[in-house]
Amino acid sequence: MGSGTTLIEAKLLNRHAVGVDINPQSVSISETNLQFQCETISRIFTRNGNATDLDFIKDSHIDFICTHPPYANIIKYSKGIDGDISLLGVEAFLDEMQKVAKEAYRVLKKGKMCAVMIGDVRKCGKVIPLGFRMMECFLQAGFVNKEIIIKEQHNCHSNDYWEKQHNNFLLLSHEYIFVFQK
Numbered sequence: 001m002g003s004g005t006t007l008i009e010a011k012l013l014n015r016h017a018v019g020v021d022i023n024p025q026s027v028s029i030s031e032t033n034l035q036f037q038c039e040t041i042s043r044i045f046t047r048n049g050n051a052t053d054l055d056f057i058k059d060s061h062i063d064f065i066c067t068h069p070p071y072a073n074i075i076k077y078s079k080g081i082d083g084d085i086s087l088l089g090v091e092a093f094l095d096e097m098q099k100v101a102k103e104a105y106r107v108l109k110k111g112k113m114c115a116v117m118i119g120d121v122r123k124c125g126k127v128i129p130l131g132f133r134m135m136e137c138f139l140q141a142g143f144v145n146k147e148i149i150i151k152e153q154h155n156c157h158s159n160d161y162w163e164k165q166h167n168n169f170l171l172l173s174h175e176y177i178f179v180f181q182k
């Protein structure tokens with residue numbers, strides 16, 4: 001859920017939606033951001049919980065999933081909330097994303113889509129293809145890949161710093177949106 005962008009778009013598009021985030025602060029920020037008037041009949045729910053366990057949603061009940069997980073521990077979204085996958089290194093993060101993919105597959109209706117946005121990371125001079133590694137978690141859970149969209153990344157706060165360092169590497173300036181189908 002983060003700050004609620006997806007729920008705001010759902011409200012504007014007249015879609016019923018449920019947003020989940022492990023961080024209670026994200027829930028309250030999203031609820032504040034959702035307090036705007038518009039002509040809508042949508043019902044929007046927020047939930048403080050773990051995307052690895054959506055036990056409050058029945059099997060094959062959801063029409064569309066849109067999720068934007070942390071990029072392993074590149075940005076830490078809390079200071080120690082149990083279950084926050086932004087506190088995990090790459091391998092542990094992927095283990096949790098495998099559970100998220102399995103749960104996403106369970107709650108989605110057959111034939112419907114699950115969109116996931118993620119970027120790669122650079123650590124100790126190497127690129128870690130986090131996007132493609134995470135994609136494998138969703139394929140293993142049973143999804144098929146319908147689209148791989150490359151999204152240009154603008155306004156990266158750290159670009160100015162790295163451009164002045166004269167390093168011999170290219171800055172990562174794209175993210176992926178994987179569109180999976182159940």
Ligand SMILES: C[S@@+](CC[C@H](N)C(=O)[O-])C[C@H]1O[C@@H](n2cnc3c(N)ncnc32)[C@H](O)[C@@H]1O
Pocket residue numbers: 001002003004005006020021022023026049050051052068069070071077083084085086
């Ligand atoms: C990249 S941000 C999402 C940003 C969002 N797209 C927006 O527009 O604000 C990732 C979010 O995942 C949440 N998160 C981390 N671990 C989680 C988990 N296990 N279950 C649910 N949410 C989690 C973090 O608290 C953070 O708000």
